[in-house]
Amino acid sequence: MASSNKGEATIQAWYMNETDEDQRLPHHCDPPEYVSLDKLAELGVLYWHLDADNYETDEEFNKIRESRGYTYSDLITCCPDKLPNYECKLKSFYEEHIHTDEEIRFLLEGSGYFDVRDNNDRWIRIWVKKGDMIVLPAGIYHRFTMDSDNHTKALRLFVGEPVWTPYNRPQDDHPIRKQYVEAFIEKDQGSHAVEAH
Ligand SMILES: CSCCC(=O)C(=O)O
Numbered sequence: 020m021a022s023s024n025k026g027e028a029t030i031q032a033w034y035m036n037e038t039d040e041d042q043r044l045p046h047h048c049d050p051p052e053y054v055s056l057d058k059l060a061e062l063g064v065l066y067w068h069l070d071a072d073n074y075e076t077d078e079e080f081n082k083i084r085e086s087r088g089y090t091y092s093d094l095i096t097c098c099p100d101k102l103p104n105y106e107c108k109l110k111s112f113y114e115e116h117i118h119t120d121e122e123i124r125f126l127l128e129g130s131g132y133f134d135v136r137d138n139n140d141r142w143i144r145i146w147v148k149k150g151d152m153i154v155l156p157a158g159i160y161h162r163f164t165m166d167s168d169n170h171t172k173a174l175r176l177f178v179g180e181p182v183w184t185p186y187n188r189p190q191d192d193h194p195i196r197k198q199y200v201e202a203f204i205e206k207d208q209g210s211h212a213v214e215a216h
């Protein structure tokens with residue numbers, strides 16, 4: 020029973036309408052414009068659905084952790100008495116930024132939205148829920164908000180000693196941003212140029 024949800028769920032992602040209504044609302048376009056896992060993979064975003072209740076002994080989780088070198092982990096709970104400087108943190112999570120390393124989150128409870136910029140600089144909203152593990156590549160412009168359920172508990176993973184520093188946009192000259200653009204944005208333009216011939 021414990022692992023009955025394993026492998027069944029898939030992530031939902033969509034292009035956002037960029038109205039300035041409440042950030043915790045879904046912000047669907049009209050009609051909704053969904054985004055596939057393949058599209059996310061093209062942007063370097065990785066996703067697994069795992070057993071959140073027994074993750075410590077979950078073989079798939081441990082394999083991912085080992086193969087990707089995720090030696091560090093801690094828990095983050097987004098609620099006023101568990102997250103120091105709650106209001107301030109939530110605000111900074113939603114400022115568009117990059118990191119010099121991957122952002123790796125495994126949702127153990129609740130849900131939330133990771134927004135990432137696509138290759139045309141449009142916002143894609145990724146709805147993560149219990150059991151979803153997501154990796155945002157170093158250098159991708161992104162942000163996070165809770166949804167209207169207002170509850171998120173996640174495992175944060177990292178390779179070695181964690182560095183959580185956000186670099187707010189614009190960071191177009193940052194070496195990590197340049198590396199990301201070269202690997203995931205320009206390669207895309209390259210393949211279209213080839214297709215056109
Ligand atoms: C789902 S974890 C909360 C958000 C966060 O840790 C971050 O944006 O860095």
Ligand SMILES: [Fe+2]
Pocket residue numbers: 116117118122161162185
């Ligand atoms: Fe981040």
